[in-house]
Amino acid sequence: xxxxxxxxxxxxxxxxxxxxxxxxxxxxxxxxxxxxxxxxxxxxxxxxxxxxxxxxxxxxxxxxxxxxxxxxxxxxxxxxxxxxxxxxxxxxxxxxxxxxxxxxxxxxxxxxxxxxxxxxxxxxxxxxxxxxxxxxxxxxxxxxxxxxxxxxxxxxxxxxxxxxxxxxxxxxxxxxxxxxxxxxxxxxxxxxxxxxxxxxxxxxxxxx
Amino acid sequence: xxxxxxxxxxxxxxxxxxxxxxxxxxxxxxxxxxxxxxxxxxxxxxxxxxxxxxxxxxxxxxxxxxxxxxxxxxxxxxxxxxxxxxxxxxxxxxxxxxxxxxxxxxxxxxxxxxxxxxxxxxxxxxxxxxxxxxxxxxxxxxxxxxxxxxxxxxxxxxxxxxxxxxxxxxxxxxxxxxxxxxxxxxxxxxxxxxxxxxxxxxxxxxxxxxxxxxxxxxxxxxxxxxxxxxxxxxxxxxxxxxxxxxxxxx
Numbered sequence: 299x300x301x302x303x304x305x306x307x308x309x310x311x312x313x314x315x316x317x318x319x320x321x322x323x324x325x326x327x328x329x330x331x332x333x334x335x336x337x338x339x340x341x342x343x344x345x346x347x348x349x350x351x352x353x354x355x356x357x358x359x360x361x362x363x364x365x366x367x368x369x370x371x372x373x374x375x376x377x378x379x380x381x382x383x384x385x386x387x388x389x390x391x392x393x394x395x396x397x398x399x400x401x402x403x404x405x406x407x408x409x410x411x412x413x414x415x416x417x418x419x420x421x422x423x424x425x426x427x428x429x430x431x432x433x434x435x436x437x438x439x440x441x442x443x444x445x446x447x448x449x450x451x452x453x454x455x456x457x458x459x460x461x462x463x464x465x466x467x468x469x470x471x472x473x474x475x476x477x478x479x480x481x482x483x484x485x486x487x488x489x490x491x492x493x494x495x496x497x498x499x500x501x502x503x504x505x506x
Numbered sequence: 507x508x509x510x511x512x513x514x515x516x517x518x519x520x521x522x523x524x525x526x527x528x529x530x531x532x533x534x535x536x537x538x539x540x541x542x543x544x545x546x547x548x549x550x551x552x553x554x555x556x557x558x559x560x561x562x563x564x565x566x567x568x569x570x571x572x573x574x575x576x577x578x579x580x581x582x583x584x585x586x587x588x589x590x591x592x593x594x595x596x597x598x599x600x601x602x603x604x605x606x607x608x609x610x611x612x613x614x615x616x617x618x619x620x621x622x623x624x625x626x627x628x629x630x631x632x633x634x635x636x637x638x639x640x641x642x643x644x645x646x647x648x649x650x651x652x653x654x655x656x657x658x659x660x661x662x663x664x665x666x667x668x669x670x671x672x673x674x675x676x677x678x679x680x681x682x683x684x685x686x687x688x689x690x691x692x693x694x695x696x697x698x699x700x701x702x703x704x705x706x707x708x709x710x711x712x713x714x715x716x717x718x719x720x721x722x723x724x725x726x727x728x729x730x731x732x733x734x735x736x737x738x739x740x741x742x743x744x745x746x747x748x749x750x751x752x753x754x755x756x
Contacts (some may be wrong), residue, residue, distance in 0.1 A: 309626060309627055309630075310599035310600070310603075310604070310626065310630060312576060312599065312600060312601065312602045313576060313580075313583075313602060313604055316576055316577050316580075316602060317580055319577075320577070320580070348626065348627045348629065348630070349625075349626060349627035350627065353624075353627075414701065417701045420701055420702060420703045420725060421701060421702065422628060422629055422672050422673075422702070422703070423508065424629070424672065424673060424703050424725065425508050425509060425510075425511050425551065425703075425725065425726065426508070426509045426511065426551055426755040427507065427508045427509065428507065446509065446755045448581070448582060449508075450582075450629040450672070451629070452628070468507055469507075469508055490580065491580060491581060491582050491604060492580070492581075493546070493580055493581050494580070496580060497580055
């Protein structure tokens with residue numbers, strides 16, 4: 299099996315690479331690339347993302363054909379894709395970080411700043427928070443409700459259709475922290491930095 | 507709900523872990539990779555590696571340490587010490603650091619913070635504020651606490667927040683290595699003035715000091731000696747905090 303972590307020059311992906319390598323057995327081939335042909339021939343795709351919504355989208359679009367190839371993979375061919383952090387946020391139609399930026403439009407919704415309730419909640423939302431699992435998700439196999447995951451973000455994805463939400467976390471309000479829509483998965487938290495329980499999520503994705 | 511973090515810090519010199527008293531009299535106490543692994547297995551919420559010799563000496567050893575550590579620890583890894591430029595930050599992130607802590611360079615050239623937070627995102631930029639009490643306020647020190655700058659710590663904290671720092675690591679130079687507790691007034695002052703999370707550092711000698719740090723408004727508490735010399739395990743610290751009604755991840 300081939301799992302590709304998309305390397306599109308946006309932020310630090312070494313932790314994602316390390317975690318997938320740690321989990322992958324001998325039968326799993328982990329590739330880190332932005333090569334369109336290699337992406338097309340993959341069985342699964344991981345879309346990481348750090349920095350701002352705008353910088354991630356810009357970096358994706360900077361690689362000619364990448365957005366189309368990812369769309370073909372996830373939307374037309376319905377092959378499994380996991381977005382992490384801004385990787386998840388980019389599924390939205392639109393993001394408001396830095397400036398209004400068009401997203402990939404795979405899952406209808408927007409990405410806006412977490413309400414700090416006038417500074418009562420510090421931003422970024424950094425640290426370990428518990429997830430409330432609201433629907434059964436394939437990547438949560440063996441994951442208990444209220445498990446702690448590691449978060450670091452100031453913006454949240456608000457999907458139009460709440461049925462795609464698989465988990466939320468409480469920080470000033472109920473923040474969407476995991477989604478599953480058919481073959482498309484996303485986590486706002488960082489499974490690669492969430493200790494053994496996070497590695498379990500990665501293992502679940504690899505074994506889908 | 508968001509939990510308060512406990513962050514053990516490993517002071518590293520020439521690739522080995524040391525912990526000094528007021529940054530002098532270093533004692534060798536082990537391999538950083540093994541230490542970090544013990545901490546992450548023990549429930550550390552994050553691990554901090556601080557290259558304390560970095561401002562003055564050859565620091566290439568830290569890259570190798572970071573690379574090895576990040577392959578074994580799957581909790582956030584913060585690395586600091588001697589980070590001078592955007593390129594240094596880039597190199598550490600590529601080696602597997604999740605966050606980089608910047609001290610001297612942030613004071614000398616604040617644009618490094620502006621530029622790096624735009625380039626890599628605020629989430630990986632931690633500004634380390636080493637402050638010493640001076641009459642009614644606190645003054646920033648650089649180069650591992652050796653050089654005074656005349657800069658007011660609170661003003662600097664606000665400026666760094668504006669420039670895109672994701673977190674502030676606030677160390678009291680008066681307290682560091684004394685095991686007499688954090689400078690509570692300093693933590694209170696800064697955490698109540700900025701909207702980004704504060705990590706309290708410098709002076710922890712008992713578990714009550716960790717409690718005091720959180721109660722003063724810090725989102726996370728950093729300590730070295732009490733964990734390093736085995737006075738307490740991370741788990742004991744967390745249980746103690748929980749017993750004081752402080753939310754922690756257990």
